[in-house]
Amino acid sequence: xxxxxxxxxxxxxxxxxxxxxxxxxxxxxxxxxxxxxxxxxxxxxxxxxxxxxxxxxxxxxxxxxxxxxxxxxxxxxxxxxxxxxxxxxxxxxxxxxxxxxxxxxxxxxxxxxxxxxxxxxxxxxxxxxxxxxxxxxxxxxxxxxxxxxxxxxxxxxxxxxxxxxxxxx
Amino acid sequence: xxxxxxxxxxxxxxxxxxxxxxxxxxxxxxxxxxxxxxxxxxxxxxxxxxxxxxxxxxxxxxxxxxxxxxxxxxxxxxxxxxxxxxxxxxxxxxxxxxxxxxxxxxxxxxxxxxxxxxxxxxxxxxxxxxxxxxxxxxxxxxxxxxxxxxxxxxxxxxxxxxxxxx
Numbered sequence: 187x188x189x190x191x192x193x194x195x196x197x198x199x200x201x202x203x204x205x206x207x208x209x210x211x212x213x214x215x216x217x218x219x220x221x222x223x224x225x226x227x228x229x230x231x232x233x234x235x236x237x238x239x240x241x242x243x244x245x246x247x248x249x250x251x252x253x254x255x256x257x258x259x260x261x262x263x264x265x266x267x268x269x270x271x272x273x274x275x276x277x278x279x280x281x282x283x284x285x286x287x288x289x290x291x292x293x294x295x296x297x298x299x300x301x302x303x304x305x306x307x308x309x310x311x312x313x314x315x316x317x318x319x320x321x322x323x324x325x326x327x328x329x330x331x332x333x334x335x336x337x338x339x340x341x342x343x344x345x346x347x348x349x350x351x352x353x354x355x
Numbered sequence: 356x357x358x359x360x361x362x363x364x365x366x367x368x369x370x371x372x373x374x375x376x377x378x379x380x381x382x383x384x385x386x387x388x389x390x391x392x393x394x395x396x397x398x399x400x401x402x403x404x405x406x407x408x409x410x411x412x413x414x415x416x417x418x419x420x421x422x423x424x425x426x427x428x429x430x431x432x433x434x435x436x437x438x439x440x441x442x443x444x445x446x447x448x449x450x451x452x453x454x455x456x457x458x459x460x461x462x463x464x465x466x467x468x469x470x471x472x473x474x475x476x477x478x479x480x481x482x483x484x485x486x487x488x489x490x491x492x493x494x495x496x497x498x499x500x501x502x503x504x505x506x507x508x509x510x511x512x513x514x515x516x517x518x519x520x521x
Binding site: 226227229238239268274295340344349354 | 388391448
């Protein structure tokens with residue numbers, strides 16, 4: 187693609203020169219041009235985002251997992267540990283700024299087996315401080331946290347769901 | 356410098372601009388990550404050690420014998436105790452650092468070759484039980500067994516229910 191665009195541009199330049207300057211044949215070649223060739227981004231999930239083992243109560247509650255620390259904060263429920271932030275690693279073009287986009291609307295976790303149950307997860311956030319950017323070796327590591335909403339007397343079982351992470355230049 | 360040069364230069368710039376503008380769509384990457392959670396039942400209570408009064412030789416009049424949560428056994432005059440009595444022991448899991456209450460079933464009977472004996476007046480070694488920071492609570496259980504007059508010798512067994520609440 188780069189080659190094609192460049193050829194077309196050269197042709198345009200040649201035409202402009204021909205129209206504007208008529209008889210001149212030789213072209214001085216001192217202009218500068220910049221192009222950034224971006225490497226396709228590769229994105230890999232390390233650790234699952236895990237809200238741990240939870241004992242629900244008679245009222246609805248939440249478990250908020252902090253992206254930076256993986257610390258889970260329960261409200262109206264009891265936690266037995268096991269919570270972790272999602273971990274991600276991306277590779278791309280060194281020193282390039284990127285935008286990380288997470289789900290803006292809630293996702294659903296469903297029971298893997300046994301009686302049916304669902305919970306929602308929202309408030310997705312990363313632990314990136316300031317501008318997300320590939321380092322000088324083209325790597326970018328970050329974590330994802332979110333908030334799980336546990337219903338009153340939530341059906342017991344193992345729940346799973348998926349969320350989207352997009353990294354873009 | 357020739358006037359043609361800037362024209363060529365801007366053409367290159369246009370090419371570079373086209374690349375940058377076109378790049379994001381082709382190079383964005385989206386992956387699906389997994390989110391998980393486990394919901395557990397309410398409090399779990401597990402019997403670690405069954406309660407045992409060991410061997411008892413009662414007087415003909417019968418009477419009540421008391422097993423404490425430390426395993427001591429006693430009765431009114433005439434009782435002879437043999438073997439090693441053990442209090443019941445239980446482990447519970449609940450809510451970290453939360454107070455719990457322990458209660459017992461009533462009307463429990465211990466049955467065997469002779470008339471059933473009543474088991475009751477349960478005690479625990481924890482007057483104000485609280486789940487620890489790992490949501491665990493362990494406690495011992497003592498009780499009183501009422502032996503009937505002229506109780507038939509033999510092995511007697513029974514059950515009682517322990518309820519932990521918070």
